[in-house]
Amino acid sequence: MRKPHHAIVSIAIAALTAIALPTAAYSQAAVSYDELAKNEAAANAENGKRVAPVKSIVNPSNDVSSDMQAMIGAPFPPHFNADPKSASEWKELIERRAKLSIANVPTMKEKLGVKVEETKIAGVHCFIVTPNRILPENRRRLLVHVHGGGYVFGPGEAALPEAIMMAGFGGFKVISVDYRMPPDFPYPAAMDDAMAVWKEVTRTHDARRMAIFGTSTGGAMTLAMVLRAKDEKLPKPAAIAPGTPWSDIDKVGDTYASNEWVDNVLVTWDGWLGRAAKLYANGTDLKNPYISPIYGDFKGFPPTILTSGTRDLFLSNTVRTHRKLRRAGVTADLNVYEGQSHAQYQFNISAPETKEAFTDIAKFFDRHLKE
Amino acid sequence: MRKPHHAIVSIAIAALTAIALPTAAYSQAAVSYDELAKNEAAANAENGKRVAPVKSIVNPSNDVSSDMQAMIGAPFPPHFNADPKSASEWKELIERRAKLSIANVPTMKEKLGVKVEETKIAGVHCFIVTPNRILPENRRRLLVHVHGGGYVFGPGEAALPEAIMMAGFGGFKVISVDYRMPPDFPYPAAMDDAMAVWKEVTRTHDARRMAIFGTSTGGAMTLAMVLRAKDEKLPKPAAIAPGTPWSDIDKVGDTYASNEWVDNVLVTWDGWLGRAAKLYANGTDLKNPYISPIYGDFKGFPPTILTSGTRDLFLSNTVRTHRKLRRAGVTADLNVYEGQSHAQYQFNISAPETKEAFTDIAKFFDRHLKE
Numbered sequence: 001m002r003k004p005h006h007a008i009v010s011i012a013i014a015a016l017t018a019i020a021l022p023t024a025a026y027s028q029a030a031v032s033y034d035e036l037a038k039n040e041a042a043a044n045a046e047n048g049k050r051v052a053p054v055k056s057i058v059n060p061s062n063d064v065s066s067d068m069q070a071m072i073g074a075p076f077p078p079h080f081n082a083d084p085k086s087a088s089e090w091k092e093l094i095e096r097r098a099k100l101s102i103a104n105v106p107t108m109k110e111k112l113g114v115k116v117e118e119t120k121i122a123g124v125h126c127f128i129v130t131p132n133r134i135l136p137e138n139r140r141r142l143l144v145h146v147h148g149g150g151y152v153f154g155p156g157e158a159a160l161p162e163a164i165m166m167a168g169f170g171g172f173k174v175i176s177v178d179y180r181m182p183p184d185f186p187y188p189a190a191m192d193d194a195m196a197v198w199k200e201v202t203r204t205h206d207a208r209r210m211a212i213f214g215t216s217t218g219g220a221m222t223l224a225m226v227l228r229a230k231d232e233k234l235p236k237p238a239a240i241a242p243g244t245p246w247s248d249i250d251k252v253g254d255t256y257a258s259n260e261w262v263d264n265v266l267v268t269w270d271g272w273l274g275r276a277a278k279l280y281a282n283g284t285d286l287k288n289p290y291i292s293p294i295y296g297d298f299k300g301f302p303p304t305i306l307t308s309g310t311r312d313l314f315l316s317n318t319v320r321t322h323r324k325l326r327r328a329g330v331t332a333d334l335n336v337y338e339g340q341s342h343a344q345y346q347f348n349i350s351a352p353e354t355k356e357a358f359t360d361i362a363k364f365f366d367r368h369l370k371e
Numbered sequence: 372m373r374k375p376h377h378a379i380v381s382i383a384i385a386a387l388t389a390i391a392l393p394t395a396a397y398s399q400a401a402v403s404y405d406e407l408a409k410n411e412a413a414a415n416a417e418n419g420k421r422v423a424p425v426k427s428i429v430n431p432s433n434d435v436s437s438d439m440q441a442m443i444g445a446p447f448p449p450h451f452n453a454d455p456k457s458a459s460e461w462k463e464l465i466e467r468r469a470k471l472s473i474a475n476v477p478t479m480k481e482k483l484g485v486k487v488e489e490t491k492i493a494g495v496h497c498f499i500v501t502p503n504r505i506l507p508e509n510r511r512r513l514l515v516h517v518h519g520g521g522y523v524f525g526p527g528e529a530a531l532p533e534a535i536m537m538a539g540f541g542g543f544k545v546i547s548v549d550y551r552m553p554p555d556f557p558y559p560a561a562m563d564d565a566m567a568v569w570k571e572v573t574r575t576h577d578a579r580r581m582a583i584f585g586t587s588t589g590g591a592m593t594l595a596m597v598l599r600a601k602d603e604k605l606p607k608p609a610a611i612a613p614g615t616p617w618s619d620i621d622k623v624g625d626t627y628a629s630n631e632w633v634d635n636v637l638v639t640w641d642g643w644l645g646r647a648a649k650l651y652a653n654g655t656d657l658k659n660p661y662i663s664p665i666y667g668d669f670k671g672f673p674p675t676i677l678t679s680g681t682r683d684l685f686l687s688n689t690v691r692t693h694r695k696l697r698r699a700g701v702t703a704d705l706n707v708y709e710g711q712s713h714a715q716y717q718f719n720i721s722a723p724e725t726k727e728a729f730t731d732i733a734k735f736f737d738r739h740l741k742e
Binding site for chain 2: 033034035037040041045046048049050051052053054055056057058059060062064070073074075076080081082125169248252253254255257258259261262264267268270279280294310311313314319320322323324326327333334335336337339362368
């Protein structure tokens with residue numbers, strides 16, 4: 001019974017050696033490329049599955065800035081497999097990560113020239129993020145931001161980085177919603193808060209001058225907010241920008257497998273991410289469209305711009321959303337960045353790709369929002 | 372010296388078992404997900420590279436048609452690692468594959484309602500592909516098609532499938548160029564033929580009513596034709612559709628690694644594909660923009676629509692092209708299909724994704740071509 005086992009291990013060894021890992025130890029077991037090809041062909045002789053060997057993938061060099069390469073080549077984040085066993089363990093992890101995020105906020109505000117004020121809208125804690133310079137065409141426009149973080153990370157000021165980048169790079173005024181999150185507040189608290197803000201703000205602002213945006217969890221919430229606005233007969237935004245949205249909260253979608261252990265931001269659904277999904281859903285069906293908006297009806301959605309990367313664990317979430325929007329007749333734009341893992345277009349304001357991504361979104365909003 | 376070797380092999384085994392391959396033999400060596408996560412974290416502790424374990428990836432199920440799933444889950448093609456040692460061995464392989472392609476042409480023509488005529492344009496053998504029903508807005512429009520096949524496959528009628536699909540699904544008249552290829556005619560014969568046809572056709576047709584399209588090698592040629600039209604002061608087409616273009620003919624680009632052995636159409640650059648690249652280039656620098664158009668200047672390009680899939684070996688070729696076009700200020704649209712390997716959107720006219728891809732391209736042409 002050990003034979004098939006051996007066969008596969010030899011593929012792994014073959015793969016390692018064929019790509020010339022710089023370790024002398026592998027050279028003894030070296031097999032040729034042709035042998036690897038034969039092993040792979042044999043492992044893939046059946047229909048319905050794909051077997052890929054161990055891979056060592058170097059950084060992409062072409063068309064990728066050095067700042068971005070540093071992010072792409074970084075080790076996995078220490079918390080990728082965090083498994084908090086209690087509410088207090090979750091809070092400790094959330095707090096620890098929030099501190100790291102918040103530490104960058106003052107420099108970010110200064111470099112991008114924005115100011116931040118706290119407020120309450122419909123009883124929900126929010127930040128108003130205002131750029132020092134608002135372009136004339138943006139004076140009456142307003143964006144609503146829902147932050148990412150797997151429905152657990154990004155409380156308080158830790159929600160701000162993306163809102164600051166959009167305000168700074170795009171020249172828009174932004175309301176960032178500091179929605180309630182697990183462990184204390186599972187679904188539907190986050191969505192209820194976001195919708196309460198949307199409902200309140202659209203009373204005094206023309207929704208044709210408004211957009212909603214967010215990345216990852218914020219991308220899923222952006223989509224789910226439009227679904228709820230449709231269902232609740234509220235005004236819809238004039239455009240949305242769900243960045244690499246967590247549109248299927250379950251491990252469903254091809255790149256959950258193909259980019260597993262390749263994406264160095266989320267790494268795998270089976271780590272903290274899937275645990276946060278279950279904590280948030282709290283027993284609600286993961287296919288509920290307000291939790292996994294890919295299962296919603298996208299008919300009548302406003303123009304949508306999506307962003308992802310070739311190594312993104314959520315590349316499938318992104319392209320499934322893009323295609324479903326197009327199939328529903330919605331104007332939908334897609335940007336996929338070379339080599340980037342999940343949401344890396346928004347982790348470093350110095351990387352040219354960051355400015356590029358936000359500028360592309362800002363141009364899209366400019367095309368679709370009334371002045 | 373065997374220790375690091377062992378460590379990596381155990382990752383491989385762990386990966387195999389964690390994903391529960393249906394073979395009892397693996398269960399004895401089973402390690403937990405947590406062990407796999409630890410091994411992977413250790414293997415990825417250094418900057419600048421990514422080590423992914425052996426993977427077994429099942430077919431994507433959601434939003435993917437059963438026809439497309441059958442293609443996605445198929446074994447590697449028998450010729451993926453073909454290594455012809457002489458001109459006659461190349462010809463034998465080319466002929467064998469051409470026969471398979473040509474066998475489908477009559478049914479395709481009938482099902483999609485198109486007729487095919489042979490002709491010579493500027494001395495180059497071409498096919499005129501005409502749909503039985505041309506929409507009124509397309510009556511004066513004309514498309515030029517350059518087929519794919521790594522600059523070696525697709526001679527004669529084997530060039531036709533994509534042209535027939537575009538004519539049939541899109542309702543356009545198409546000229547398909549049966550350009551010369553290696554082993555007898557390396558670079559620049561293919562490009563010279565395509566340009567001779569373009570030059571001749573634009574003498575009698577308004578280029579504002581014309582588009583160029585092609586997939587893979589045809590996608591690279593489409594891009595290179597615009598580069599040459601710019602350089603030679605010829606009219607440019609009103610729009611182009613390079614499908615998953617071979618824009619970098621060398622093994623440069625992230626998904627050449629990340630989707631290697633995952634893409635079940637091209638599989639790896641190191642097989643027939645890279646061998647064909649060298650045969651075609653015939654000593655010319657692989658970074659020559661007429662061979663690898665990603666190194667050309669995209670300023671002034673016409674609106675471009677690109678198509679790829681999440682498992683496509685050329686996903687990076689596609690997105691690098693998309694981004695470079697956007698950076699040059701060009702209108703550029705991107706469609707990426709869930710789970711598809713290279714160009715699978717054009718292998719089966721019954722798959723709904725095939726109709727979808729060609730319809731999207733046709734709509735794009737309709738938006739940008741003069742009536």
